[in-house]
Amino acid sequence: MSRHSLCGSFCFELLATLLRGFCTVKNFKFTRQHLLFSLMLVAVLLLPFVTDALLGRGWVRIVDFAMLYIMLALGLNIVVGYAGLLDLGYIAFFAVGAYCYALTGSPHLALAFPMLFPDGLHLSFWLVVPLAALLAGGFGVLLGAPTLRLRGDYLAIVTLGFGEIIRIFMNNLNAPVNLTNGPQGISRIDPISVAGVSLNATQDVFGITLPSVHLYFYLFLGFAALVVFVSHRLEKSRIGRAWMAIREDEIAAASMGINTRNLKLLAFAMGAMFGGVSGTLFAGFQGFVSPESFSLMESIMVLCMVVLGGMGNIYGVILGGLLLALLPEILRHSVVPLQQALFGKTLIDPESLRMLLFGTALIVVMLYRPAGLWPSRVRRRELESDETTV
Amino acid sequence: MEIFLQQIINGLVQGSVYALVALGYTMVYGILGLINFAHGEVVMVGAMLVLSALTAMLGLGVPPLLALPVSLLLAMAGCMLLGYGIERVAYRPLRHAPRLAPLITAIGVSIVLQNLAMMIWGREYHAFPQLINNQPHHIGGAIINDIQIIIVIMAVMIMTGLMAVVHRTRLGRAMRAVAENQHAAQLMGVDINRVISITFMLGSALAAIAGLMVSANYGLAHYYMGFMLGLKAFTAAVLGGIGNLRGAMLGGLLLGLIESLGAGYIGDLTGGFLGSQYQDVFAFFVLIAVLVLRPSGLLGERLAERA
C-alpha cells in the first residue's frame, strides 16, 4: 500500500469508528445501566448548583478547571496510556491552543500588525477551535516525527525539551515582531459565546439564573463528553488496538503488519488535538494567557493524573484528573480548620503542609496501587500474571 | 579572544557542576533503569545540611578549615541516609510495578523534600559563607578562581573514582551484574538489595558534594535550587548516554559549553534575532539533534531493541 492510501485509510477508519458509535443508538433498550447513567447525568448537570450552594462559587471555578484538566488528561492518555509513549511536554499543545485563541480573539494582533488588523482579529471561538485543533495536531506530528526511534526515558527527555522550547518561544516572541507579547502575556481575550450569548455574564435560561462559571461548566462538560466519547470509540477501534499492541511490544506489533510509524504519529496528533482544544477553552475562560501557565510542572501534573488514575482506562483517568485538580484545593481548605480543631492553633503553615500532603499522596497511592487507582482491566490482568515472569 | 577563552572557562565550570549531579543520575539509571527524579532535591538537601552544619560550627568557634570537611562529611552521611530511605520507601516496593509508577513516586518525593526543606530552612535564600580566600587567576586575560578550579578537578576525580569502583572492585562487579540481569545476579549470589542500596547511598553522597560545590560557587542555597539543577543534569546525562559514567561527564561538559557559547555568541551571529533568551532552546535543540542521530546518547550503549 502506498503512503497516500495509508493515510486515507486511517482517516476512513477514524470516521468509521466514530460513526459506529452513533449507530449503536439504533436498537436501543433501557436497562439498569442506562438508569445509572441517567442518574449520573442528572447529578453532573446539577453539580454546579450543588457546589455553589454548599461551597460557594469559587468551588465552581475549581470544578471548571478540573474539567479542563480532565480533558487534558484524556488527551495525554491517548499518547501515554494507549500508545505507551511517555510524554513530558504535553502542556505545550495546551499552550498552542491557548495562544491560538488568545491571538485571534483579542485586540493583541493590532500591536503586531497594525496595518493588517487595526482592531485585532476577533475571530469567533467556534472558528478557532478547529483551527487550534489542527495547529496543535500539526505540532504533535512535528514532535512525533523526530522521536519515532526513541523509547522510554529518552523520549521523555526529548518531549520535555520540546515543551520547554515552545514555552521559551512564547516567552520571547515579543521581538522582533510582537507576536506573543512575551512574558507580559495577552489580556482582554474575548469571552466565549454560544449562539450569540456571551458566557461571561450571568444569563437567564428558562427562568434559571446561570452565573458565568456555571455556563462555562456546561460548555466544558460538553467538550469533555465529546472527548470521552472519542476516546471511548478510539479505544475499542482497530486504531486503539493497534496502539495497545505497540505499547506492549513494538516489534511484535510491526511484524503483525501494523504501521507503527503512522500510528505513533497519529497518537501524538490526536493527543495534541485534545490538548489544543482545551487550550482554547482555557484562554476564553481565563481571558488572559501568559507563558507562566505552561510550565513543566503543569506537564508533570497532567502526567500524574493519567498515571495515578490508571493509564489506559478512561474512567481512571477522569478520576485522576478530578482528584489531582481538587486535592490541593481541598487540602487548602481543610488543613487550617483541621489543625485548629485538633490543636487549637495553626502549627504548620497551611501552604507548605498542603503541598507536603500532596506529595505524600502521590507516593502512597503508587505504593499501594502501582497500576493506578482504577486501572484498565487489561492492565490489571497483566499485572497479576506478571508475578511469575521477569 | 579573551572573551572566547572566558566563555570556554564558564562553560567548563558550569558543565562540571552539571556533570557532578549527572553522575548521580546515571549511576542509579545504569543499575536500575530508573530515573531518580528526586536526585536534584538530594543535592539541595546536601547543600542545606552543609550550610547548617557549617553555620553551627563556625558559631562555636571551630576554625573554618576544620569545619568545612567535617560539615561535608556530616552532610554526606545525612544524604546517604536520605538516599537509602528514598530507595527503600519509594522505589524498592515498585521494582516490578509498571514502568511509570516509580516516576510518579519520584515526583512525589521531590515535592515532599522541597516542602520539608522549606519548613525546616525557611523560604529565604541563604548566603553561603566565604571561607577560603577565593583567589582569582588570570589565564590569557580570562579569569578563573579557586573554587571553580576545585569544581572542575573534583568532577574529573569523582568520575575516575567511580569508574575505578565500578570496574575494579568486587562491589563494582556486583553492580554491573545487577545492571545486566537482576535475576541472574541473584542466582550467582549477589545480594541485589544491598547493591542497589549502596548505589543509592553512593549517588547521594555525591549529591552532597555537588551541593557544597554549587552553593560555594554561587554563594547561595535555597530550598528550590534542586529542581532546575536536577533537570539540567538529567539532560546532560541523557545527552552523554544515560547509564554511562563517562557519558555523564561528557554530556555535562558539553551542555555547559553549549549554554555558555550559545548565550555568548548566537546573538551576534544571528544579528540579534536569537539571543541569550534562547539559551535553553539551544541546549534542548542539541539534545534532540543528538538523540535523533544517536538514539541512546553520545556514549550510550546501543540498547537491544527490547530494553
Add this chain to the structure above:
Amino acid sequence: MSFRFVKSLLLAALVLMLASCGKSATDQAAASGDRVVRIGAVAPLTGPQAHLGKDNENGTRMAIDDANAKGIVIGGRKIHFELISEDDQADPKTATIVAQKLVDNEVAGVIGHLNSGTTIPAAKIYSDNGIAQISPSATAVSFTKQGFKTAFRVMANDAQQGQALGEYAVKNLGAKKIAVIDDRTAYGQGLADEFIKAAKAAGGEIVAHEYTSDKSVDFTAVLTAVKGKQPDLLFYGGMDAQGGPMARQLKALALNVKFIMGDGGYTPEFVKLAGVAAEGAYASLPGVPLDKMPGGKAFAERFVAKYQPIQLYAPYCYDAVNVMIAAMQKADSVEPAKYLPALPNISHEGITARIQFDGNGDLKGGAVTLYQVRQGKWQPLETVGADK
C-alpha cells in the same frame, strides 16, 4: 474491589470538602455588635517568591490590626476588619480561583496580588464583581490599562520607574555605554524595556541586551558576553535572588561597571547574597524613603519587632489597606459599590508617599527614590520624579 476503593476515596474527598466548607467562624467581634468587614490579601505563599509573599501578608495584617486597634466607625457602626489571606502560588490560574473565593467570601476589597502575571487575570474577576483591588506591587503597565474601574496600585508602574531609572543612569551616573540584562518575567522584561526607552531618550547608548531567567544561578556566560561590549553601566531587570549572585559574578569576572536594579533589588536579601560585591550597587524604589515620611520610621520599627526585617513591599501593603479604609471613611460606607467612587479622588498621606490615583488607577506623581549600598546597607541617595 477497585470500585469499592474508588467509592471510599470519593467519600473521603467529599467529607474533607464539607469539613472545609464551614465558613471560618467569625470571632467574638461579631458577637459584640461590631460590623465585620473582610479584606482579602493575596500573594504567593509557596514557591520561590514565598518570602516576599509572606512579607506582603504581614504588611497587610499589620495595617488591619492597627485599624482595629483604632476602632474605626463607618456608617455609625464600629468596624472590625478581618484579614483573609490566600496563596496564589504566583500562578495565573490559581490567582483566578482565589479571586473567585474572595468574592464568595464577600470581601470588601482586595490587597494584591504580588506579581503582575497574577494580578492581571484576577483583576477581571474583581471588576466583574465590583470589588476594589489595590495591588501593592504589580508594576506591569497593562494591569491598569484593561479599562477596569476597580483596579488600583500604590506603586509606580514600570513606565514611571523605568523612566526615572533610565534618566538617572544617564544624567546622574554619567553612563554612556549601557548594558541591560532582564530575567524574561513580566516584571523584569517590562521594567527593562522602559529603562531602555528612557536611557536612549536621555542620550545613552545600549550596547548589549542579554537575558537570563528567574531560576538561574549562573550568569557568567551572559556577563562575559556583556564584558565583550565594554559598557560602563549594567542594568538588571529582575529580583534580588538573581541580582545578588549576579553582582558577585560581576566582581569575579572583573567587570567593572556600575550595577543598577529596580525595586526588585532593594532588599536586605540582595546585600546578603551579594556579600562584599553589593557595595556600590544602586537600586530604585517607588515612593519616598520610609524615615522621611511621617510614621514611616515607627512603622519600620514596629514591623521588625512584630515579624521580621521588611523584605520589600510590606509598607506598600500597609498603605494600600489604609487607602482603602480612607475611601470607606470618606464615603461612609464599607460597601464596595459605595466607596469605590471615592477611591479615585482620595488623597492619603501614606508611609511610602502621598497616595493619589490618576484616571487609570495608577499612582499619581510616582516619586522614585534611588538608593545605594554603602557599608553593607541601602542608603537613600535622592528622590526623583516627584513633581512630574
